[in-house]
Amino acid sequence: MSVERGDDPPDYAFTVDRKKWAVEVTGLIPQIMHEGKAHSRAGIDARTVGIEEEVRRDVLRRSGGDVHGAYNLHLEAPFTKAEVREIVIRAAEYIMSKDGGSMDLLKDGNAIIERKKANGELTVGSIWSIRPFQRLADGRNSDAYDLKATLLQCLQYALGKKLPRMCKLQGYDKTVIVFWHEMSWYDQDDLETALGQVLPGQHGIDCFFYVDSDKVLQVLGAAH
Numbered sequence: 001m002s003v004e005r006g007d008d009p010p011d012y013a014f015t016v017d018r019k020k021w022a023v024e025v026t027g028l029i030p031q032i033m034h035e036g037k038a039h040s041r042a043g044i045d046a047r048t049v050g051i052e053e054e055v056r057r058d059v060l061r062r063s064g065g066d067v068h069g070a071y072n073l074h075l076e077a078p079f080t081k082a083e084v085r086e087i088v089i090r091a092a093e094y095i096m097s098k099d100g101g102s103m104d105l106l107k108d109g110n111a112i113i114e115r116k117k118a119n120g121e122l123t124v125g126s127i128w129s130i131r132p133f134q135r136l137a138d139g140r141n142s143d144a145y146d147l148k149a150t151l152l153q154c155l156q157y158a159l160g161k162k163l164p165r166m167c168k169l170q171g172y173d174k175t176v177i178v179f180w181h182e183m184s185w186y187d188q189d190d191l192e193t194a195l196g197q198v199l200p201g202q203h204g205i206d207c208f209f210y211v212d213s214d215k216v217l218q219v220l221g222a223a224h
Contacts, residue, residue: 031137
């Protein structure tokens with residue numbers, strides 16, 4: 001077997017037993033509408049998780065390090081930049097006040113802080129999710145809280161870009177699309193079911209593969 005870079009498309013050209021395979025690799029990346037723009041789900045998650053470190057740094061800067069305890073943030077993203085600033089400021093003030101209980105930082109239930117432990121080294125953790133009814137970039141689907149709708153949107157977007165280009169290829173014995181997913185929410189059965197729902201009747205692709213969390217290729221649909 002030999003592998004070389006393709007001409008985009010495909011990404012790679014495999015030669016197996018004298019047969020040439022066109023292999024295209026594409027990500028299934030959820031896009032969520034926020035402030036009028038489409039953002040990747042992983043990007044929103046990363047920015048949300050980063051709030052806990054911003055809070056910890058702000059408390060240490062204000063206090064000179066003389067603050068203790070363990071705190072949890074309960075966050076339902078996404079947030080605007082102004083909301084993030086308010087969360088950080090009010091969370092830092094809450095921690096420095098050394099009050100117990102919990103506090104609704106935005107007064108809308110989407111950002112709550114609670115003290116878990118009064119003593120020990122200062123730690124700030126977070127429990128977060130995407131808030132219900134946050135729209136996917138593809139408005140035809142219900143919301144980003146619906147994992148099935150999210151998967152269908154990812155597949156529709158990826159196939160809409162890849163299928164027209166792959167179907168025009170010449171000089172190959174087989175054509176293959178390999179999916180990887182930005183978030184490990186789905187198993188092979190989920191993807192196979194969704195793929196059957198969004199594929200057109202005549203698509204010209206011989207087989208589909210999925211790279212799972214252990215980097216093992218799994219077949220989607222019929223491979224020959």
